[in-house]
Amino acid sequence: MQAIEKNLIDSSWITIVLVVLLALVVILKIIDSERLKGYVFALFNKGFIELEVEEAPSFLDAFYNTLFLFSTTTLSLILYTFLSKHNLAFETGFSSFSYVFLIVVGYFLVKWILEMLLSRLFLIKNTVRFYFVSKFSYLYSISFLLFILFVITMYSPLNSVVLFYATVFLFLVRLIFHITNNKNLIFSQLFYFILYICAFEIAPLFILFKLML
Template sequence: MEPISKTVESLDWMNIVLFFSMVVLALGKYLFQNKFLNFMILPFNNKYVVLYNKKGRLLNWFHILLTIFQLINLSLFLFLIQKTFYPIAPENYLYSFFIIFGGALLFQLLKMLLQLGKGIVFNTQGMVTDLLFNKTSYLNHSSLVMFVANIALVYIYKDSQIVIYAALILIISINAIGIFKLLKNHQKVIISHFFYFILYLCTLEIAPLVIVGSYLKD
């Protein structure tokens, strides 16, 4: 009988990533209980956005903590998608995760700075900040789905395409609800600044997706 080598995947770094993200979420819940409760029902009730859509909204600690939670789980979720559909060597797992995390962080920072810069140039800072806070809040909320999916993919249903597709449907649905409510609540402002809104969509929403999609396709 010949010995058969079997590669055992180490979950140590994934355990640390999930534990750290859980600590960040628990810290946000502990320090900002009322905000957290309103945040949890965001797709069903827009109270969170209405109450906390104020000056400095993007730089308050609750929003920052939830954005950190989102970045961690988004990066891990994208890594697990890559691992499922485009298998990579186990020794490259951590390297791939950090590349994805760095890319996601850089992408979101650059996009936010470009949006804020456009708002200053066209004197639409208020509308741009509203857009940013609303979109980021719904993306942060959808990271709760990513967190659950990550736990399932790491510990229970490893490399499950069904879990990935189900999570993607929920993530897209949550963010679609946010976009619909945003358009509904700001339809008068959007109509009065229709040219800037179309310019915003083409340059800062559609173009980045096209570029990322072309990169992934290649």
């Protein structure tokens, strides 16, 4: 009986979070429906990313703040689900999810700030602008797909393992598209790209999982 009660509580707060995420999508549509559509299909629309680079919009406005909040919350839900299924020492509940959410938000904010500072310091901001914009655009794009997959997994008999494999697959697709559309920059500066991957992608991920496990 206790186990059933716990599942009901978990299900109720996750439902509330999903409703909030749905509300964020509505807010994004109200702010700029065309840009929202562009980010949903950004993975398959290089022209939209090029347009975003040309317009150079501020990443601190309401649309991008809402989009960032939607993506990080979605990723936090998936990461929380993974930890609760595969880490027996991980306590389930909204407080644990909040902890995961804060770490995920902190991870992306610190990474973004360091990348921007270094690009300005080495005077390569314009050179790597498409690289950075495409990286976040692809992340936002797969976040919408992951949100749909999470809802389907949550309210259907579908095993959560499918969600984890689908998440890994989408991140691999993101990586392939990202490398393909930035191949000239990457292969012309391959040594520095490898250093960047080690310093800003792999090392932070180790720190991220170390904080949560």
